[in-house]
Amino acid sequence: MSKKPNKPGGGGKKARGKSIAKAAGKAKSKASDRNLKTRVKTAKGRKISSTLWLQRQLNDPYVQRAQKEGRRSRAAYKLIELNEKHNLLRPGMRVVDLGCAPGGWCEVATEIMGADADDPKVVGIDYLEMEAMPGVIFLQKDFNDDDAPDMLIDALGGHKVDLVMSDMAAPTTGHKATDHLRIMALVELAADFAIQILKPDGAFVAKVFQGGTENELLAHLKRHFKSTFHAKPAASRKDSSESYLIAKGFKG
Numbered sequence: 001m002s003k004k005p006n007k008p009g010g011g012g013k014k015a016r017g018k019s020i021a022k023a024a025g026k027a028k029s030k031a032s033d034r035n036l037k038t039r040v041k042t043a044k045g046r047k048i049s050s051t052l053w054l055q056r057q058l059n060d061p062y063v064q065r066a067q068k069e070g071r072r073s074r075a076a077y078k079l080i081e082l083n084e085k086h087n088l089l090r091p092g093m094r095v096v097d098l099g100c101a102p103g104g105w106c107e108v109a110t111e112i113m114g115a116d117a118d119d120p121k122v123v124g125i126d127y128l129e130m131e132a133m134p135g136v137i138f139l140q141k142d143f144n145d146d147d148a149p150d151m152l153i154d155a156l157g158g159h160k161v162d163l164v165m166s167d168m169a170a171p172t173t174g175h176k177a178t179d180h181l182r183i184m185a186l187v188e189l190a191a192d193f194a195i196q197i198l199k200p201d202g203a204f205v206a207k208v209f210q211g212g213t214e215n216e217l218l219a220h221l222k223r224h225f226k227s228t229f230h231a232k233p234a235a236s237r238k239d240s241s242e243s244y245l246i247a248k249g250f251k252g
């Protein structure tokens with residue numbers, strides 16, 4: 001993963017008249033219909049990896065669906081599916097979205113919780129730019145920066161939150177051990193932040209890689225939450241080692 005803007009979806013078109021449940025159902029059935037209809041020829045100057053990426057994008061039913069429905073990212077369907085199964089979002093909740101650009105998850109959250117420009121219910125952070133969205137306070141900032149947690153807390157206006165969700169992925173170097181450490185450090189930082197700002201009974205969702213979460217972090221979360229488990233939504237590519245760590249029932 002690099003510091004490039006998210007390629008999938010990419011646009012800022014407003015989603016129109018969608019039912020979240022309907023979207024989840026349709027996305028699942030389309031995913032099972034996965035086939036390689038479009039092949040991309042290697043062009044002069046284009047790397048093989050770029051050709052393969054383009055081919056995968058053009059044939060990905062979630063990318064096609066995100067474009068058709070005007071969603072900001074295909075990642076939106078991961079949250080829709082996680083929410084369908086694990087009941088994470090409810091009207092009236094407050095949420096922090098770590099690594100929120102281009103805004104697919106923010107959009108799903110505001111659709112479910114209600115977007116209120118006078119009392120924004122979602123605070124998002126990303127080091128990339130994000131197009132403004134009603135009901136969302138956006139900070140363009142690296143979450144690793146020392147002052148990032150305090151800036152998020154300020155943006156929340158003193159309110160504790162019901163859900164901290166993180167779709168962040170640390171940029172990879174190609175060196176496996178370094179990449180693993182960086183990924184885990186980011187998840188640990190997100191978990192510590194969640195423990196700091198969650199309301200009792202709140203929840204934490206974070207993207208993790210390579211077959212799950214380290215025992216130490218899991219043990220830490222188990223001390224603070226009633227249940228912890230991993231989930232892989234259908235929208236998460238099967239050939240990717242990503243899954244989502246979910247911790248529910250914050251105990252304090």
Ligand SMILES: C[S@@+](CC[C@H](N)C(=O)[O-])C[C@H]1O[C@@H](n2cnc3c(N)ncnc32)[C@H](O)[C@@H]1O
Binds near residue numbers: 076167
């Ligand atoms: C997979 S994308 C998130 C997609 C988003 N959930 C959506 O639905 O549109 C991951 C995001 O995490 C951001 N990110 C990664 N590390 C970060 C960090 N340390 N601080 C802030 N943002 C970070 C990236 O810039 C990227 O936009």
